[in-house]
Amino acid sequence: MIRLLVLGAVRQHGRAHGYQVRNDLEYWGAHEWSNAKPGSIYHALKQMAKQGLLHAHEVAPSTAGGPPRTEYEVTEQGTEEYFRLLREALTSYDQKPDVLSAGLGLMVDLDRAEALALLERRMRSIEEWRRAVTEYYVPEDGPGQLGHIGEIMDFWVHSADSGAEWTRGLIERIRGGAYTFAGEGEPFVGVLADGEENPFATGDREPHPGDAH
Amino acid sequence: MIRLLVLGAVRQHGRAHGYQVRNDLEYWGAHEWSNAKPGSIYHALKQMAKQGLLHAHEVAPSTAGGPPRTEYEVTEQGTEEYFRLLREALTSYDQKPDVLSAGLGLMVDLDRAEALALLERRMRSIEEWRRAVTEYYVPEDGPGQLGHIGEIMDFWVHSADSGAEWTRGLIERIRGGAYTFAGEGEPFVGVLADGEENPFATGDREPHPGDAH
DNA sequence: CCCTTGCTAGTCAAACTTGACTACCTGCCC
DNA sequence: GGGCAGGTAGTCAAGTTTGACTAGCAAGGG
Numbered sequence: 001m002i003r004l005l006v007l008g009a010v011r012q013h014g015r016a017h018g019y020q021v022r023n024d025l026e027y028w029g030a031h032e033w034s035n036a037k038p039g040s041i042y043h044a045l046k047q048m049a050k051q052g053l054l055h056a057h058e059v060a061p062s063t064a065g066g067p068p069r070t071e072y073e074v075t076e077q078g079t080e081e082y083f084r085l086l087r088e089a090l091t092s093y094d095q096k097p098d099v100l101s102a103g104l105g106l107m108v109d110l111d112r113a114e115a116l117a118l119l120e121r122r123m124r125s126i127e128e129w130r131r132a133v134t135e136y137y138v139p140e141d142g143p144g145q146l147g148h149i150g151e152i153m154d155f156w157v158h159s160a161d162s163g164a165e166w167t168r169g170l171i172e173r174i175r176g177g178a179y180t181f182a183g184e185g186e187p188f189v190g191v192l193a194d195g196e197e198n199p200f201a202t203g204d205r206e207p208h209p210g211d212a213h
Numbered sequence: 214m215i216r217l218l219v220l221g222a223v224r225q226h227g228r229a230h231g232y233q234v235r236n237d238l239e240y241w242g243a244h245e246w247s248n249a250k251p252g253s254i255y256h257a258l259k260q261m262a263k264q265g266l267l268h269a270h271e272v273a274p275s276t277a278g279g280p281p282r283t284e285y286e287v288t289e290q291g292t293e294e295y296f297r298l299l300r301e302a303l304t305s306y307d308q309k310p311d312v313l314s315a316g317l318g319l320m321v322d323l324d325r326a327e328a329l330a331l332l333e334r335r336m337r338s339i340e341e342w343r344r345a346v347t348e349y350y351v352p353e354d355g356p357g358q359l360g361h362i363g364e365i366m367d368f369w370v371h372s373a374d375s376g377a378e379w380t381r382g383l384i385e386r387i388r389g390g391a392y393t394f395a396g397e398g399e400p401f402v403g404v405l406a407d408g409e410e411n412p413f414a415t416g417d418r419e420p421h422p423g424d425a426h
Numbered sequence: 427c428c429c430t431t432g433c434t435a436g437t438c439a440a441a442c443t444t445g446a447c448t449a450c451c452t453g454c455c456c
Numbered sequence: 457g458g459g460c461a462g463g464t465a466g467t468c469a470a471g472t473t474t475g476a477c478t479a480g481c482a483a484g485g486g
């Protein structure tokens with residue numbers, strides 16, 4: 001998950017250091033909905049460099065104060081992994097909203113037809129899962145047998161239905177021509193240029209209410 | 214999270230060993246919707262014993278084959294922590310469905326009035342969060358400024374709305390007298406007695422479709 | 427001119443999670 | 457009467473995540 005985000009960020013820059021990635025993720029709001037803390041980001045970069053998904057350039061000291069920095073570039077192998085993760089994020093329904101969010105942020109790296117196909121597969125995935133849950137909790141003995149435990153299943157089913165509905169909406173928007181996908185001309189700029197100010201910076205605004213811990 | 218589940222399971226038994234906890238969690242379906250693998254469970258037990266939330270009895274070898282086992286009991290401090298976690302799980306909206314699921318499974322350890330109060334707070338929490346997100350993504354420049362990134366926010370808002378709707382339903386069911394809460398007589402048996410067969414055992418049925426990894 | 431604030435860039439230990447693995451015993455089929 | 461399938465109970469190393477910490481430099485106030 002973190003790998004998907006990091007690969008996506010590095011890829012858009014062509015070449016990036018950790019702090020830049022960190023900033024992009026904040027720009028996307030990822031610090032609010034994913035577990036993308038500094039530690040995880042740097043760890044992911046190093047790990048992926050070790051595994052050959054990224055190439056690490058030993059690089060000059062910072063131009064703007066601070067310690068020297070290492071720049072990374074996505075290798076061919078890393079690109080493959082990136083698309084694999086991206087496709088999976090859009091397709092699979094594992095009720096982890098952060099994975100889908102990451103996929104949404106990066107889906108325009110695919111072409112429109114493929115994005116649509118993946119989302120259709122996502123729909124089928126949700127339906128299948130719904131069927132599995134309802135089988136499990138409405139056994140022939142009738143419901144209620146589970147007492148309040150049944151609420152858990154009811155919650156899952158409700159989530160699945162709501163997720164399906166939303167996905168349907170998205171498919172329609174994309175089919176209707178929304179957004180700019182790969183190979184459709186001027187792409188949407190999803191990263192900050194060097195020195196550009198982040199209009200959505202949250203500063204030290206506290207995390208969204210309801211967050212505990 | 215895992216701590217909440219483990220504390221809840223041990224508490225219901227009064228005294229339990231790791232394997233028993235593992236079985237209860239399967240009974241609740243937790244292996245499907247939470248990251249409660251054996252390793253995590255045993256780790257949590259040991260950790261919490263070290264921290265004084267559980268008391269570990271050094272105990273006799275198994276009665277039914279297998280290595281000897283350690284039994285645990287929740288301490289007073291552990292009970293406090295348990296209720297703290299439980300209240301938090303029901304109240305806070307951090308879009309992690311597994312936390313809520315755990316809370317639902319254990320909510321009957323509270324009394325009805327408190328459960329209702331917590332769920333009302335959950336509703337407010339969701340609304341507040343929704344407000345925060347919509348502020349963030351419909352700035353005065355108008356929407357669309359974010360391009361496809363806006364879809365992420367739209368997804369959050371949709372999830373929040375759907376979560377609120379479901380919570381409202383649950384509140385009504387509980388207010389209407391559903392389920393048996395603490396202090397209301399014969400509690401629902403949420404654990405398996407020794408030797409009882411799990412009617413919902415999944416055997417080696419594979420995890421729900423759509424699960425990747 | 428110096429000193430505090432704040433941004434840049436990153437490290438690190440401790441905690442947690444994962445998935446595969448071990449070892450023991452029972453029942454039962456042949 | 458052997459052996460193997462399957463349940464019981466748990467360990468362990470490798471990997472990941474967390475949250476707090478470090479250290480360098482710039483800008484600006486007094």
